Amino acid sequence: MGALLAAKRSKPGMLTRSYQWACGMGRAKHFLTAKTRRRAKVRVCLDAPVGDGSSGLTKGDLVPDPKAVDPWAFSDAADLRHELRALVDTLPDERMRYIIRQRFWSGRGMEAIGAELGITGERARQLLSEGLAGIRMMIVAAEAV
DSSP, X not given: OHHHHHHHHSOTTTSOHHHHHHHHHHHHHXXXXXXXXXXXXXXXXXXXXXXXXXXXXXXXXXXXOTTOOOHHHHHHHHHHHHXXXXXXXXXXXXXXXXXXXIIIISOOOHHHHHHHHTSOHHHHHHHHHHHHHHHHHXXXXXXXX
């Protein structure tokens, strides 16, 4: 339908068939999405009771809050951070400990950390990799016990 309308409006030789087809498909897509959007508007009362109403729950009680923090997950993450800090503190090389702290807890770049330590950014990356490998080995050893 849209292709026919586009062809009817055009002057001979002005529009190509592919352009006419694209115009027609655009009109069809717009028509179908507009119809779909109108049908999708369903209103739900969140204060409506769930089931027969004897539980006292409403539909709003069942909708999860995306910004809510799970207290158990938060405490687990805090424990994990504490354990990781303790593992970093057990690394034998002071430079490795410093690089890991600066990279992950301060968010600094490797070039800046290397310049501060008087080494290249590539050497700082190597020390970071060695330190992380050491932490991985300690975690694997702890899990094996």
